[in-house]
Amino acid sequence: MNELNVVSKLSARGYSRRDFLKFCTVMAASMGLPLSAGEKIASAVESPIRPPVIWISGQGCTGCTESLLRTTHPTLEHLILDMISLDYNETLNAGAGHQAENFKAQSMEKNSGKFVLVVEGSIPTKDGGIYCKVAGTPFVEILKETASKAGAIIAIGSCASWGGIPSAEPNPTGAKGVSEVLPGATVMNIPGCPANPYNFTSAVAYYLTYKKLPALDNQGRPKFAYSRLIHENCERRPHFDAGRFAEEFGDEGHKQGYCLYKLGCKGPVTYNNCSILGYNDVGSWPVKAGHPCFGCSEEGVGFSIPQFVEADLEKHSLFTPSATPADITYQRGGKTTATAAGLVGLAVGAALGAGVVASRKLKSEEEASNQ
Amino acid sequence: MSEAKPFGGRVLTIPFILGILVIIVMLGFLAQRFLFGLGPVSGMNDGYPWGLWIAYDVNVGTAFACGGYAMAILIFIFNKFEYSPLLKPAILTSFLGYALAGFSIFFDIGRYWNMQNIFLPWHANVHSAMFEVAVCIAAYVLVLLIETAPPFLQKLRLHNVENKLSKVLFIFVALGILLPTMHQSSLGSLMVLGGSKMSPLYWSQALPLFFLIAALLLGYAIVIFEATLSGVAFNNPSELNILKKLSAIIPWLVGIFLIVRFQDINARGALEAMFAGDMAGNFFLLESVLLLVALFMLVPAKNRADSRKVFWSAFCALLGAGLYRFDAYIIGFSPGNGWHYFPTTPEILITFGIIAIEILVFVWAAKRAPLLPLSGKKSQA
């Protein structure tokens, strides 16, 4: 690929360097990094040395690629793709057929141990993986071969992360996610159907800046995007908390924008940042549009639990109840003031005192009458 | 037998005036109660809806006011007429105690303007122990009022009325023995319903029996206590000799009470609860110790001839049995769920006011009406 002069390319398309820095700062913020990281990202992006990316597709609908293509202003996005030096992508390749495959093989050799492997779509494993072949080779073998030489592996989309829609019961092709096919390998999963493209670009920018993957959770998902339930940041949460629900599509509650829990919204059991980031650069996402979340990014939820079955709020999940719950027991009533205690003591003392006085008088009278 | 006459002397002594001050303070806090409710003035809460006023003013207060009841039993059933001189002051104390308990109820219940509903047949719930207590106490206050009347009728020189009254007095005397038997035991029945929230040391199906024995014990003990105090204060040693004879009852009643209670707790397998170290256990031990002291102090006949020992034994019986009655309502009652109760200062001061009224009226009556059996000696009080 050509060496890039980012600044000149930017200015050629009418963007100032300041615009570019702003973009990098926003990217840093979306990953929860300090603002100073924006500059670091900018310098990483500008640096002429950047690893090539090989993007392979299995049992996918290419939705993740399409989503990525529609993230930003096309010109900037085009630059990012150039910057990543996309050596192979079946959707975007200029060439095709053997020419494309050879180019991929060359790039793998030349950049062995350094290129970023992005996987889209799930991997069928049944019957030797014949249910998805590229250039005559089962995809499962392609994956294993390519991954063996990759510097970092990213699984984009639910299908690559955990199997996605092809893995829905009865899973006739034995579709699996990348992590399952490559046990022991470090795979960063960016689930979603499609994955939110900003999660992908931010993670990649992080990788370029810090030369390592961002903090991942126990399912290999970057924590900056997947550490909270959609329910925790949903704009309709106050309706849930107040018990205002839409019962049917189009009813009064639905028109009022009430919580969609009763329509089967899986926000309470799905980890993603759809409610914060939104899609398509207009911040829209399913709940905002009035459709209950499907849980597309969550294994065991999306394509697994039917849409209109209410989410089961597992007691041991990270679901956090109200900050002011009524506890079963709490201490109340009966502050024993010093005055009150003193008065009680006084009363007992007075009674005893009267008794003592009376007793003494009794003694003297008895002595008097005995004499 | 010495005749009853007014003691005479100044009523408005310094202690008397102090008592009036206490009453004025009480009235101030009562105004607060009626204007703002029970919460601002007392420590009662949803966990402990009954506090000092019900547990002490009414529950212990009426038990302390069982002097008339106790003496009436002794004189009219067991034919011990030698105790007659003690009857009039005992009846007055009883009347005051019960009347003030009734007053305490009036300001304790939240919706006092509906109080008459208890007596209206279309509201009354005859299955309720509270109904029985309320009706009996109300009737008994009337009975006591009538029984208290003679000394005051004499003072007011209403001899006609006094004569007519003395002809039918026997009916009221009979009621005066029946009614307290019923409601003093029912005060115990009230807490039977609270079973699930009570310590096994204080709950029993036989609560009515325990409360009744305690009431009798307290009746005799209060007579000894007050007669000793007034005997000393009004310099009237003749009463003290009668008390020595009366004191023999104390060990018997304490003994019966302790045996029946311990046996009941043992039958339910809860005896070790008294050593649990919690409030209920500790207060149970305290009561039992006080009662045992009262018991053993008067077992030797020699001690029963000693006015001081008689007085202190009665004092211990008052504390022990009085504490029992109070504990059955408060200390032994534990609603759980983090609730606590301790009376607030206004709550206690109101109770002090009630006690002050009792003492002040008694002192005034002793000095101005033919209440006490005096041997003629005048002295400073």
Add this chain to the structure above:
Amino acid sequence: MTIKRREFLKATAAGGALMVTGLQSASASTPGETIPPRAVGILYDSNLCIGCQACMTACKEANDMPPEHSGRYSTWDNPLDLSAKTLNIIKMYKEGEDYAFIKRHCMHCLDPACVNACPVSALVKDRETGVVTYDASACIGCRYCQVACPYNVPKFDWYSPFPQIHKCQLCDHLFQQGRYAACCESCPTGASLFGPVDQLKKEAERRLLLEPGKYYDFPVNHIQKGNTRRHKAEKYIPHIYGSEEVGGSQYMILSGTDFSKLGLPDLRERSYVKDLEGVANSFYKYLIYPVAAFAGLVYLVRKREHHE
């Protein structure tokens, strides 16, 4: 005629024995609690409850109750317990990362202690529906109902000069509109379910036999309306709370967590009203003993007066 000490003791012992035997025989003869013919109640399933507190909001609205600030934060209606302003509350039990919710309000007992306690019949149990209702015009504010209730349900207006007792009345004021308990109307998951007590009992027994981990249909809102929700069944403690406690109640609870951890008291089967009835029936039945005693006393007193 003097009564000797020996006779006095005999009489006391006899009286005591009579009391005890009277108690036991009387209590054995009182009948068990019957369920009213059209008894309605609520079945609460802690496993289904998500702690959304929609039931609390609906209850406040249906009963015209004011919001209650618990003092920690005054921005929301966030009571910490039942009170004069809160007739229904969801409480939370936490153990490590696990949560469980419990809904507390009047149990509408089959043998209510509060109804027996009230001297003026302010609290009565409806003969048909079994709902325990409160009538402020009869109430004297003695708070004996608060002492008697094993669940600490009735609450009092401590800060009002004209106080009342407050407790859940199953929204019986809505029955004639064809509605039912507001808490059940609003529950999204079916955790709070309204209906005839016998049907609720059968539903509760069905749930105890479900296989944990499998999806089943659970009725929501009103058991007779037929609406259901699919839920994954969880493990239950094998007991329906309220089926036996102090004689049973029309509000029943199922849970996957120990009932005592949720704050539900561990109660005996026999209602305490039965103990009291034992006393009442042995001594006060038709006032026979009191009248006889009175007659005897009048005789004795009269005799003494003549001897005097």
